[in-house]
Amino acid sequence: CISPNRAKIDVNVNANPVAEITGPDGPACPNAELTYNGPADMDAYEWTVSGDASISGSNTGSSVTVIAAADCEGSFTVSLKITKSGCTDETSKTVTIEDKTAPVIASTTDISVNTNSGSCTALVTVTTPSVSDNCATVSATGTRSDGLALNDPFPKGETTITWNATDACQNSATPVIQKVTVIDNIAPTVTAAADVTTTTSVDDTGDCDVAVVIPNATFGDNCTGSTLAWAMTGAVTNSGSGQVGTYTFPIGTTTITYTVTDAANNTATDVMTVTVTDDENPTITGIPDNIMIDSETGVCSAIALWELPEPSDNCGIQSFSSNWFSGDRFPRGTTTVTYTAVDYSGNSHSASFTVTVQDKEKPTITGMPENIVVNNLDDYCSAIVTWALPVANDNCGVKTLTSTLYPGDPFPVGITTVVYTAEDFDGNVQTASFSVEVKDNQQPIISGIPGNITISNEPGTCTGRPTWNNLTANDNCGVKSLTSTHYPNDLFSVGTTTVVYTAEDFYGNIQTASFTVTVTDDENPVLTLPTVAASYTADQDGCLAALSFTATAADNCGVQSIVYSVGQNQISFPYNFPVGTTTVNVLVTDIHGNTDSDSFDVVVEDNTNP
Incomplete structure (x- = not known):
């Protein structure tokens, strides 16, 4: 390409870009999404499509997405124009649309299941097999041999499912047969x-x-x-x-x-x-009445005799037994004899009677001591007495041998009868006895005897009242009496009196104790002088006067004597008093030697003239 500018420039001559489409050549499936690519690094891309397809998305990129039409037969042309450094190039590609390939159904696995509980069918989960196809997603459909829906319960036995699949262009897959077997494994x-x-x-x-x-x-x-x-x-x-x-x-x-x-x-x-x-018990007939016999002499048993009873049962007797038999020796007391019949089912029937052996023999007691006489123990009202124990025997055995007292027991003073009683097991009783005499030979004891007592008489009396502590008496068997001849504060005569206490126990033992009470008369007599005249006249024939005087005396116990004396000479009355004054001494003595004395003067005058 030559630039039209006329200026002087440096000209770089580039090679023309070459339009080229890469991508699927076909045939393409209906509705297929196809990607086509142009050369890289172009300055511009322009994609177009004609026929049975359309562009999806951008058509100015280095690649383009083409959607084939849904027709099962057709074609489309995809074209590309590219620009590079002002130079362009174009190209196109025609692609056929068709689908003549049948889908393929994946193989299946036969199903074997058991019937559901309580039903003669089974609910089976059937998995639809997958289907592969060159152009589109295809689903398989199943048809049951019994004409029911796939989700209906399957009956016991074998049911087949025929799986079919057809794509959008009516290409059909080879059918697949799947077996569903329902087994009845539920026991009746x-x-x-x-x-x-x-x-x-x-x-x-x-x-x-x-x-x-x-x-x-x-x-x-x-x-x-x-x-x-x-x-x-x-x-x-x-x-x-x-x-x-x-x-x-x-x-x-x-x-x-x-x-x-x-x-x-x-x-x-x-x-x-x-x-x-077998609920029918056997029967027993001929059971004897209760038997009562006495034990044989010297032994504790007896032989009993009776007629044998008979058993019977609806199913037969297996055994017939007794705990005792006629002719057995039976012990003392009541023994129940039980006959038991048992049939072959274990039913049993028992019948019984009693055999009573009576023991009427009394026990014997040997070795009883003779009567015992002992003195009491010192200071006790009893004595410990011993003897050899007697022995009891019985034909059936001694149940008890008891005594009212036993060797080594204390026995009270007096006579106690000791009685031994033997009893056997049947209530037969035998007794034997002896006496124990405990003599009380211990005298009572008197305590608190005072020493001899000496007191003075009470004033004006010939007695005294002595005091002393009460005496006590003790005895091993008790004091029956404590007596005395006198008691504290009794009146005692002047002189010596013996007080004797006597204690006697209940068994005639006597004890005495004594002391003396001496009451002394310490009270003097009281003398009363006679009345004396002022003077007396002598006799005419002499120079004397014969006079008598009587003094008196009083004493608590009694006056023994009144003695008169003149000088040293005792006189009596009448007494010849000489002329002048004569002093008469008077001495009174009581019966206990207590004295009182006084004197009086007797004046005799001579009135006779010569």
Whole structure:
């Protein structure tokens, strides 16, 4: 290319650009999105398309996106104009549109499932197989051999699904067959009636079996076509189909096994038992009445005899036993004889009577001591007494040997009877006794005896009242009495008196103790002189006067004497008093030697003339 400018310039001559389209040559699929590229580094690009296609997006880039039409047969032309340094070039490419290739369905896996619980069908999740196609996305469709929808439950057995796929240009894939097999693996159900327990006496008595109405078993299955059968084992061996109904069973346990089988040969079983027990007890006849006998002499037992009883039972007697037999030796007391009949079902019946052996022999007591006499222990009102223990014997044994007192016991003063009592186990009692006499030979003791007492008389009396502490008496067996001849503050006569205390115990032992009380008369007598005249006249015949005087005296205990004296000479009255004054001395003495004295003058005058 030569520039038209006329100026002088440097001219660079570039090579012309070459338009070239690279991209798919076809045939292209309907609706295909195709990318075409031009040469790189151009200054400008201009893309155009004609025919059965259109440009998507920019048409001025180095590449362009072309969308083929949806027609299954057609063509389009894509053109490119490029510019480089003012130079241009153009090119185009024609592409055919067509789709003659069939889609391909992916292979499938056959399905095997079990029936749903409680149903004869199964809900199956069917996965649609993928489909590959050269031009577009194609989906497969399935058709079940039973004509039901794919999401409907599949019945037991084999169902086929035919998968087909067709693309937009009606190219069809080769069909694919998929098998769905539903297996019935659910066992049928069977429920036997509740176990039956009955007894031989339900229908009648005296036999060993019973007719039983067996309630019907219930059975079912998720699918139809089940059958029921039964078999008996145990006390009865038998079998059959359907329900059992009424059947006669012997004693024992019979197991009835029910088996239900469905159309797929699944089975189920259940069992029930029929237990017939013999509830009829045996009987015993001929049981004797109660027997009562005495023990044989010297022994604690006796032999009893009776007629044997007889047992019977509806199913037979297995054993007949007794705890005692006729001719056995029975111990003292009441023994229950029990006969027991047991049949083969363990039913038992017992009948009994009693054998009473009475012990009427009393025990014996040997070795009883003779009567015992002892004195009390010092200072005790008793004595410890010992003796050899007696022995008791009995034909059936001694239950107790008791005594009112035992060796080594203290015995009170007096006579005590010791009684031994032997009792056997049947209440027979024997007694034996002896006496223990304890004599009290100990005298009482008197305490507090005072020493001899001396006191003066009380003024004006011939007595005194002495005092002393009360005496006490003690005795090993007790003081019966403590007496005295005198007691404190008693009046005691002047002189010496013996006070005697006497203590006596309850058993006649006596003890005395004494002291003296001396009452002294310390009181003098009181002298009263006679009345004396002033003078007396002598006798005419002499110079004397014969006079008598009497003095008096008083004393608390009594006057013993009044003595008169003149000078040293004792006188008596009448007394010849000489003329003049004569002093008469008077001395009074009481009975205890106490004295009082005084004197009086006697004046004698001579009045006679010579």
